[in-house]
Amino acid sequence: MPRAGLTRDRVAQEAAVMxxxxxxxxxxxxxLAERLxxxxxxxxxxxDSIASLRRDISVQAKRELGEVLARAxxxxxxxxxxxxxxxxxxxxxxxxxxxxxxxNLMPAPGDVxxxxxxxxxxxxxxxxxxxYRLEGDDAIDAIRAFRSTLHGxxxxxxxxxxxxxxxxxRSFDRLVAGFIVALGQWNETVPPVR
Amino acid sequence: MPRAGLTRDRVAQEAAVMxxxxxxxxxxxxxLAERLxxxxxxxxxxxDSIASLRRDISVQAKRELGEVLARAxxxxxxxxxxxxxxxxxxxxxxxxxxxxxxxNLMPAPGDVxxxxxxxxxxxxxxxxxxxYRLEGDDAIDAIRAFRSTLHGxxxxxxxxxxxxxxxxxRSFDRLVAGFIVALGQWNETVPPVR
DNA sequence: GGTTAAAGCTATTGACAATAGCCGAAAGGG
DNA sequence: CCCTTTCGGCTATTGTCAATAGCTTTAACC
Numbered sequence: 384m385p386r387a388g389l390t391r392d393r394v395a396q397e398a399a400v401m402x403x404x405x406x407x408x409x410x411x412x413x414x415l416a417e418r419l420x421x422x423x424x425x426x427x428x429x430x431d432s433i434a435s436l437r438r439d440i441s442v443q444a445k446r447e448l449g450e451v452l453a454r455a456x457x458x459x460x461x462x463x464x465x466x467x468x469x470x471x472x473x474x475x476x477x478x479x480x481x482x483x484x485x486x487n488l489m490p491a492p493g494d495v496x497x498x499x500x501x502x503x504x505x506x507x508x509x510x511x512x513x514x515y516r517l518e519g520d521d522a523i524d525a526i527r528a529f530r531s532t533l534h535g536x537x538x539x540x541x542x543x544x545x546x547x548x549x550x551x552x553r554s555f556d557r558l559v560a561g562f563i564v565a566l567g568q569w570n571e572t573v574p575p576v577r
Numbered sequence: 578m579p580r581a582g583l584t585r586d587r588v589a590q591e592a593a594v595m596x597x598x599x600x601x602x603x604x605x606x607x608x609l610a611e612r613l614x615x616x617x618x619x620x621x622x623x624x625d626s627i628a629s630l631r632r633d634i635s636v637q638a639k640r641e642l643g644e645v646l647a648r649a650x651x652x653x654x655x656x657x658x659x660x661x662x663x664x665x666x667x668x669x670x671x672x673x674x675x676x677x678x679x680x681n682l683m684p685a686p687g688d689v690x691x692x693x694x695x696x697x698x699x700x701x702x703x704x705x706x707x708x709y710r711l712e713g714d715d716a717i718d719a720i721r722a723f724r725s726t727l728h729g730x731x732x733x734x735x736x737x738x739x740x741x742x743x744x745x746x747r748s749f750d751r752l753v754a755g756f757i758v759a760l761g762q763w764n765e766t767v768p769p770v771r
Numbered sequence: 772g773g774t775t776a777a778a779g780c781t782a783t784t785g786a787c788a789a790t791a792g793c794c795g796a797a798a799g800g801g
Numbered sequence: 802c803c804c805t806t807t808c809g810g811c812t813a814t815t816g817t818c819a820a821t822a823g824c825t826t827t828a829a830c831c
Contacts, residue, residue, distance in 0.1 A: 428778050489737055523743040528752045535729025543683055549717040558722045560766040565755030572754040622809050
């Protein structure tokens, strides 16, 4: 029996491909092993557990998404950068549903690599919002709002929750435009103390 | 062996409670049966499958959420109603994480009860946005944006993704305030044709 | 070429959903 | 009030998972 030449990266890579095809929740070691031409227990020479495999997919996905966002924002600023980044985000999530889902898994406390790559991806967003001269908590609020807005839309779209006939592309354009409008008045939107 | 007096509703009710405690993905029939004082196979006298149980939780959750939203909006209109509904939404989701997750499951095609209760919950949102005199696709875009905004925030908050020190309540207030600002200029935010 | 670590394998376990088939409890009609 | 019938429990079992134990073979290095 010749060796299959697997590595931890190779296994995670194929796992991501399989997950995007069948869904992250339907990723099984038996199925993955078959794709890799190997028996199921053999995978444990390369992974610690299926949880650790999902973590590897997550780290890889965060890295990819961060790069996609950075590439979309390069050479642009302000509303232009936000719009470009938003569309790159939605596009990537749509083409890689399971990777996208995995990219939203929180790092385990103490997992430095995962924490680093997560922070790096978020930093791209932070940098783009900097053009609006937001600082401190104002900036944090804006980043949280931006991420929430994109995430909610992408999740609902992936779930097929936008069933009506209205054009989903147009809805997304308006969502982004609306967020940019809100951002332009961000300092005037501080709600009354409650 | 005296009868436990179970019904399909009673099982779904307890399942929702258990799911909120341990997570929807960790809901098991063994655990549920133990809570109900019954052996695991006995549950099949009341449910068809664990998928159908999740569907029952989903229907129940959609009904509850719809009622919560309707109650929050009653006697209010415009920005006031949107704000009240938003806070009721986040509050309910925070107190019932698994029910909330279940409430976002899509109805199976042809499941009339599920489709009805889903539509009813969304209708509450539609009614509130009506105050902004949005019609047709404009209204659909606004509803999609509103749902996306709330959902994204609630999901990230539940996942613990807002780890920084900044006050999450304040971030949510500003998110809602920002959406209301965007809504006020909704007709001016039609993006250029791309 | 011999040693050894790594990478594959079979066999097995334990958790889980699900099915089959039995048996006692409760409900209703004569 | 008993007899029948239905229905809600039960035990036993299966198939699919992830995961572990322990063996064998490959290939890398001296």
